Amino acid sequence: MKHIYLNNAATTWPKPPAVADAVYRFMTQDGANVSRGSASERDLKSLGLLFAAREQAAELFGGYENAAPQYVTFTQNVTHSLNIVLKGCLKKGMRVLTTSVEHNSVIRPLRELEANGVRVEIMPCSQKGFLSPQTLDEALKERADLVVMTHCSNVCGSLQPIEEAALICGRHGVPFVVDCAQTAGIIDINVSKLGISALCFTGHKGLMGPQGTGGIVWQPDFADRCSPLAVGGTGSLSHEETQPGIMPDKFEAGTPNLPGLAGLSAAMEYIKDKTPAAIAETERKLGERLEEGLLRINGLHITGALRGEGPRLPVYSFNIEGKDNGILARSLSDIYGIESRPGLHCSPLAHRTLGTFPQGALRLSPGCFNTEEEIDLTVEAVKELQKSR
Template structure:
């Protein structure tokens, strides 16, 4: 991983993917050296910065099957995009359906909206950490305006039946917000085909870009109230935010270096193809799960079928604090994982790992089957301690 310890094995890709494709690092530096503010001036350097951002906007649109890239809003991270989607759409008296297994970046904005008069209904996730689309349909009421769910769990890895939920939302004329934080770049996504109206993802996970980047897709026909108000470089004489997208929802200077890096991350994905990245992660999980199950005193959480889960695996040794296992993996075996509640307490409750949490290993496009084997060997040795 780093120059300090080249043998380090990074298995914390669900937090932020690492490493990035080689060109990402140089793209960030080159954009930093252009230096100018995108979209604020007409000189050559400003136009070059604006072009970098436009190219990345087009790439994000392409990745999720969108023709008009002005519907892609750049954000600081997924949390920012989720807040924009939720606060920008929901009003007092509206009913929104979500679930207990969501990440706090969905649950906390919803909690706050609940205090402001939005009726928030959280469906119970099952023991695999999944939400049943039938329950979604059953919860719809006359004032339901939105369903907000995650595409895949960052704890148990289970993949939601997005198509079924999208179909239900379309047939009832309800907006569908999908938190694609763990899936964009890892699973094929065509927003229109899936019936998704608002899609959010961070740039620093499956899209292989730098931290400080993310996006929100807003389908045609959906209008959001801005979360932030300020300069956009356009329609400056108006007191209000411009009506045109993306400026309507993009106040302030964007992260040009980060977005330039994100563009290169996306180039790598297009070249390698999402289907190949997905196949690689599925093969790793297929190799890992049965081996983990053979380790004495080790409990693995969530769905067993690798085709129904992403490259995230949560586990625990009976009676052993997850933090101790994480520490041992790091210190003695140079393997980086994440322990605890992973900002998703309800997901742990559903899986039966609350309040202790789990050890989570998460794989990215640069991991191999050998990495899964190395984790298994380390855990076997820890099991003997």
């Protein structure tokens, strides 16, 4: 049976071969800890690897001049990044705004903070999954301390107007945090040009790196105002019993995921070479082909915006009348070897907004290594399942 991977919104697969090679090299040859050795050649190589990865991330996301690359923090994933940022800056009595299509990696930390006295307000998005800039502008007429939003919905692929949102936040003097889980490596984002306070990314989706990697690209003043989530050994200022305030050490207590970061560094090199624009174009074409095919299937309803109804990435969720999306996913996998993702996608609020709560939807998300043939085979498979009893 042919195997077709269409769950790239969960994690991209396959990864470029250079990523696995870099992890293997680190595990079998390099392998020294960072800033925690005798400054041997191998120690310095690890330090060099980490600094090179910071430089790459700063370059990829347009890190603030004079601040990059030390204002790049590496984390385990974007969930970890968002927890660092949200819990590091929001205190009792503060007001935070977010949208109604967020992933639980934003909503759950906010609900926890709410229980501790932070005012959380959810700005409503349209049923197609878009936030209007006017809604944000209106909400900011009352003083807020932070705005956090996803760049792209992991349910319906809708892209939020982060350029306008950054301008509006800038005008109101409110820090702006973006969850770039679905867009990092696919859409060019320049934090310093836009004035983003913290860009949170995960390494294993569009960046094509290993799981267990992620990060934050900070605006320096904002980072300086946030407190760290975890404190401990940094390999620096070891005579002090309190966490160093210097970057990047402030937010990076404990040994980093060096094998993962070796892989992420190779992945960022690959993306720089291919360019995010070329990757996005390949995925856009595959997505449009998928959308066209799905729209021809009786009783199939795509969630969110269709082509021409608003900016989106090729993340397609749908339901078929009379069919359970979990059973459909299972049949796609068992009968046709097609990997998808059913259910609520860790985004119950988004599904409520899009009208697919509590049943959720079946999600297909092509990546740049899929082919047109795979898309056509998938459409045929969904068509057969729709007809089956």
